[in-house]
Amino acid sequence: MLIVGLTGGIATGKSMATAWLRAQGVRVIDMDDVARVVVQPGRPALARIRRRFGDGVLHPDGSLDRAELGKRVFGDASERRALNAIMRVPLTVELLRGLGAALGDGLGVVVIDAPLLFEAGLHRLAAHVIVVATPEGTQLERLIARDGVSREDAMARIVAQLPLATKIARADVIVENGGDRASGLRSLEAAWARVRADAPPCARQLPWLRLPRASSLPASALLWLALCAVRLGIVG
Template sequence: MLRVALTGNIASGKSSVARVWARLGAPIIDADVLARRAVEPGSPALERIAQAFGPGVLEPGGGLDREAMRAIVFRDEAARRRLEAIVHPEVARLRREEEQRLEREGARIVVNDIPLLFEVGLEDEFDVVVLVDAPEAVRLERLVRDRGLDPDEARRMIAAQMPAEQKRRRSDIVIENAGTLEELEARAERVWRELERRVSG
């Protein structure tokens, strides 16, 4: 089974590529979905988070108060690392379970959609790393136009991520997304067909 990582900085078009691939039959494991599952009420990870950060990070119903948690880790690097040390191993366990299930069901390719692939050092765990990228000016325009962000806030979000140039050097395939959605979808389909050829060859 070919294990593919799909990644890209904010407003790069990664989610659009994931949608095209899913439409073409790709099984997609979404890291954000796994991260939410990892801290569901009653989960061991959520219990450890409450022990580490106090009951103030829990909602009245027992779930994780994401706003409260974000406020803590945003200003405290050590707290962010402590949170990641709890959540990341649980996400990795859930990912392995999903991959094993898909392999049992006969999947020949499995795609892991991981926005922070390089930031958390996971790229070596996959057979192929696919990066979706667009020039910074284009991504800034998309954040302001499509998501309604203030330009300064959008710039801060872009600056907080690892520069795309570093990610490009460490990726096996780069899907360029400086043009239209139709152009991106055509490129995404070409790359998917190439991945299919690898496993059928």
């Protein structure tokens, strides 16, 4: 199965890329959605977050107040490291479940959509990494318009991430999204065509061709998932 990583900077248009891929029938594992799953009430990760950051990061119903937690860790590197240490293994385990489901469904291609693809080391699983990019000025103005924040706050959010230039340098394929939506989609379509051209024959025909659904994963698939876990460093 071909794994493709998708990332970009804040407000560069990664959600546009994800929506387009899903419209083509491509399986996308959204790591933001995965993060919401692993902190649901009753999950060990939420209990660890509560112990580390206190009851103040919870809503009255016991669910995680993501906005409050974000305030706690934003601008504080040590707090971010603490949160990342809590989340790393649960996120990886849930990701591997998603990859296993894709294998079981007989898919030839799956996309991992992750804002922190490089920072979390998830790029190690990807045969190709797509980065959605915009000029810095465009990124800044879009973020201000989208979130209604001040220029200073928007700049602080951008600076808090791995520099977009670094992501671009590490990308296999770049989607230029600095213009209008139509030009961004054209760049995305061209990027995806490049990825599919390098894919195995069965994967090139996705999303229209799928292998028969497996009732259970074969030993080779389980071994593949185990190797993924080793590559991500969650098992030795």
